Amino acid sequence: MEDKKENNKPECFGILDEVFPLSDSGIREVRERCIDCPLRVDCLRKALETEDGIRMREELLERMPVRGMGDWLRRWSDKKTLYRMAQAQKEEGYFLSLWKELKQVIFSPILFFSKDKQINIKNAFTFGIMTGSIGSMFSFFWKFLLLEEKFPAVINILKNTGYFGSVDAIIFLSFLLTPIVVSLEILIYSILLHFFLVLFGAGKRGLKATFFVICYSQAPEIFSIFPMLGSIIASVWKIYIQILGLKHVHET
Numbered sequence: 001m002e003d004k005k006e007n008n009k010p011e012c013f014g015i016l017d018e019v020f021p022l023s024d025s026g027i028r029e030v031r032e033r034c035i036d037c038p039l040r041v042d043c044l045r046k047a048l049e050t051e052d053g054i055r056m057r058e059e060l061l062e063r064m065p066v067r068g069m070g071d072w073l074r075r076w077s078d079k080k081t082l083y084r085m086a087q088a089q090k091e092e093g094y095f096l097s098l099w100k101e102l103k104q105v106i107f108s109p110i111l112f113f114s115k116d117k118q119i120n121i122k123n124a125f126t127f128g129i130m131t132g133s134i135g136s137m138f139s140f141f142w143k144f145l146l147l148e149e150k151f152p153a154v155i156n157i158l159k160n161t162g163y164f165g166s167v168d169a170i171i172f173l174s175f176l177l178t179p180i181v182v183s184l185e186i187l188i189y190s191i192l193l194h195f196f197l198v199l200f201g202a203g204k205r206g207l208k209a210t211f212f213v214i215c216y217s218q219a220p221e222i223f224s225i226f227p228m229l230g231s232i233i234a235s236v237w238k239i240y241i242q243i244l245g246l247k248h249v250h251e252t
Helices: 002-008 015-019 025-035 040-047 051-063 069-092 094-107 109-114 121-150 152-161 167-199 207-216 219-225 229-249
Strands: none
Touching: 094 109, 094 121, 094 219, 094 229, 109 207, 109 229, 121 167, 121 207, 121 219, 121 229, 167 207, 207 229, 219 229
8 A cells, every 4th residue: 555655656755745844734735735736846846946945955866766877867967957056046145035035934934934944043043133123223213203203302302411422323323232132132032932832841842943933033023114003013923923933843
């Protein structure tokens, strides 16, 4: 029975299982539909156009048995394709790659956190600081403008105090300190949250995984570029991403 099932399995070399883990029923249904779909190769190619996808394919190629000239030629062709994909990814640039990652975290968090993704703390922390700082800076800017419009007397007092020299100096100092404050917030919040996860029997993959989720959950902070409602949307969406991310990363 198992042999028959194995023979019917498409020659994906387990890549579908790698890209769409079976830990979530929704992802399982997608994977099962992909197996019988004639377009699955095109969909799979898109999934493999990521750094993790290329790495997975390279590892799988090395494990493939070579039984003859046909297998050897196929492996050689695949290695050339992977090399071109890796070069194209380098040429596309850091910020374009960051933009793609940002969109996926915000609009497809289940797929982003469900992938067999290597947890890169350095990249995650950089992402969290950048997006979190942008949101915090804009949030401060809009609040300052509102204060200036509604309470001009407060602004006049700040101008006359002389502690920071001028209102411009206060704004500059705030923007300068924002990345440091955001970094500390991410670190402290991750530690506290992981403590409660462990307390309630979750947190299977450790503090590193929790920190990874919290860093990427800063993505919706970019909505703070919009005044008033932007910060509210960012706060709600951030919690939503954290819930989904922790659920899938820790498999709870």
